[in-house]
Amino acid sequence: MADVVTMEKIVSLARRRGFVFPSSEIYGGLGSAYDYGHYGVLLKENVKARWLEAMVREREDIVALDSSIILHPRVWEVSGHVEGFHDPLVDCRTCKLRFRADQLDQAQCGRKPSKRPGETPDCDLTEPRLFNLMFKTRIGPVEETGLDAYLRPETAQGIFVNFKNVAQLARRKPPFGIAQIGKAFRNEVTTGHFIFRTLEFEQMEMEYFVPPAEARKWFEYWVEERLSWYTRLGIRESHLRVREHAPEELAHYSQATSDIEYLYPIGWSELEGVAHRGDYDLRAHSEASGTKLEWVDTESGERYTPHVVEPAAGVNRSMLAFMVDAYDEEVVAERPRTVLRLHPQIAPVKVAVLPLIPRNEDISARARALYEELRRAVAAEYDDSGQIGRRYRRQDEIGTPWALTIDEQTLEDDTVTIRDRDSLAQERIPIAGARQAVLDRLAQDWKTPKPD
Numbered sequence: 421m422a423d424v425v426t427m428e429k430i431v432s433l434a435r436r437r438g439f440v441f442p443s444s445e446i447y448g449g450l451g452s453a454y455d456y457g458h459y460g461v462l463l464k465e466n467v468k469a470r471w472l473e474a475m476v477r478e479r480e481d482i483v484a485l486d487s488s489i490i491l492h493p494r495v496w497e498v499s500g501h502v503e504g505f506h507d508p509l510v511d512c513r514t515c516k517l518r519f520r521a522d523q524l525d526q527a528q529c530g531r532k533p534s535k536r537p538g539e540t541p542d543c544d545l546t547e548p549r550l551f552n553l554m555f556k557t558r559i560g561p562v563e564e565t566g567l568d569a570y571l572r573p574e575t576a577q578g579i580f581v582n583f584k585n586v587a588q589l590a591r592r593k594p595p596f597g598i599a600q601i602g603k604a605f606r607n608e609v610t611t612g613h614f615i616f617r618t619l620e621f622e623q624m625e626m627e628y629f630v631p632p633a634e635a636r637k638w639f640e641y642w643v644e645e646r647l648s649w650y651t652r653l654g655i656r657e658s659h660l661r662v663r664e665h666a667p668e669e670l671a672h673y674s675q676a677t678s679d680i681e682y683l684y685p686i687g688w689s690e691l692e693g694v695a696h697r698g699d700y701d702l703r704a705h706s707e708a709s710g711t712k713l714e715w716v717d718t719e720s721g722e723r724y725t726p727h728v729v730e731p732a733a734g735v736n737r738s739m740l741a742f743m744v745d746a747y748d749e750e751v752v753a754e755r756p757r758t759v760l761r762l763h764p765q766i767a768p769v770k771v772a773v774l775p776l777i778p779r780n781e782d783i784s785a786r787a788r789a790l791y792e793e794l795r796r797a798v799a800a801e802y803d804d805s806g807q808i809g810r811r812y813r814r815q816d817e818i819g820t821p822w823a824l825t826i827d828e829q830t831l832e833d834d835t836v837t838i839r840d841r842d843s844l845a846q847e848r849i850p851i852a853g854a855r856q857a858v859l860d861r862l863a864q865d866w867k868t869p870k871p872d
């Protein structure tokens with residue numbers, strides 16, 4: 421069965437349910453920046469928490485770091501970003517639009533949107549010019565004497581320049597990794613496709629430092645490991661693939677890169693990149709700073725510059741992939757329903773508490789007490805407004821895996837109904853065991869009911 425999801429449906433649901441809004445909307449929006457509402461924040465936080473869990477908490481060989489967004493300007497000269505972090509651009513002198521020279525086949529002419537730039541006799545394109553993607557700013561209150569600086573275009577450099585601090589203090593021996601989640605900024609020329617490509621985004625990056633002879637082995641290991649993180653969190657295998665970069669595509673620092681791609685409604689596109697960066701960064705920063713960023717074995721005296729394998733994921737692109745993969749529509753009892761079949765560990769709200777007859781004070785009191793108990797353990801929501809069917813639909817749309825309904829029978833036998841978002845099965849369970857029932861379900865493996 422064909423997937424019903426489209427980017428328009430995701431944008432509409434995200435807006436309708438308060439996941440994502442266009443930024444500065446009251447001024448007409450920016451088109452390349454978005455704000456995240458309540459459920460968007462919770463979903464994004466869950467993505468980050470699952471990544472940190474898999475990368476740091478469940479492993480002994482990786483430690484966490486939070487480095488600053490603005491680094492010493494020398495970092496970006498030495499890393500090669502000032503010289504090499506460019507997109508080739510062409511301008512159209514007729515419609516005044518700017519396009520990526522290497523993506524003209526995906527762009528639209530400003531005057532005839534049915535054509536590509538350069539396809540009409542009116543198009544007047546310049547030769548390609550290189551455009552640096554880093555956002556420049558100035559440190560210091562006085563424009564003339566301030567220091568040029570950049571907003572980081574990747575979180576990775578903050579890890580490399582801290583290599584010595586962490587290697588010494590964390591007392592780790594290669595292979596070991598440093599993981600970081602944080603904002604990155606790129607002055608992208610072609611933004612678009614909702615939160616897929618924006619000016620400001622969050623990265624989840626891990627630099628894994630290894631003995632040079634083991635780099636290829638660890639590169640392959642991390643491609644597999646990262647792929648399985650997505651499938652463990654419910655993304656369909658049929659919608660994921662690995663694509664190795666051709667030599668001409670490689671970033672200036674990379675010896676080999678494989679993209680983990682997801683089949684978004686816009687087609688197969690990069691979700692995460694796994695790169696073999698060799699010793700490019702540590703060697704460059706050692707030479708430029710005079711601080712030796714190398715591994716020294718104090719017992720054997722062995723010393724070398726570790727090679728680096730880097731899985732670099734985007735929080736926003738992951739969130740989009742989770743939403744797209746989870747989106748489903750079906751007709752239940754002759755009424756359509758839209759449902760986000762999110763992995764329960766990713767879902768913004770785990771359980772909703774719904775008093776069937778809100779005007780009944782005894783029912784409301786029991787429901788409220790249950791909600792207070794649940795929200796201490798998991799993200800829970802209390803909803804007493806509107807018909808019960810509507811309330812279920814609202815929770816389905818934000819992907820809440822379970823709903824607990826309190827009704828007149830609860831007052832008689834201390835049981836509640838637990839409804840499953842995906843199967844729609846309803847089961848009567850003791851109210852005293854409701855919290856544990858939710859926790860038990862949350863701890864179970866989960867597989868999407870959507871066909872692979």
Ligand code: GAP
Nearest residue numbers: 574576616617618621691692693732733734737
């Ligand atoms: N340190 C390596 C690095 O930054 P990258 O492939 O350029 O590699 C890693 O970026 C990930 O960051 C991408 O796979 C993507 O998920 C995310 N990303 C990159 N540019 C983005 C943008 N403009 N908007 C949203 N996410 C972006």
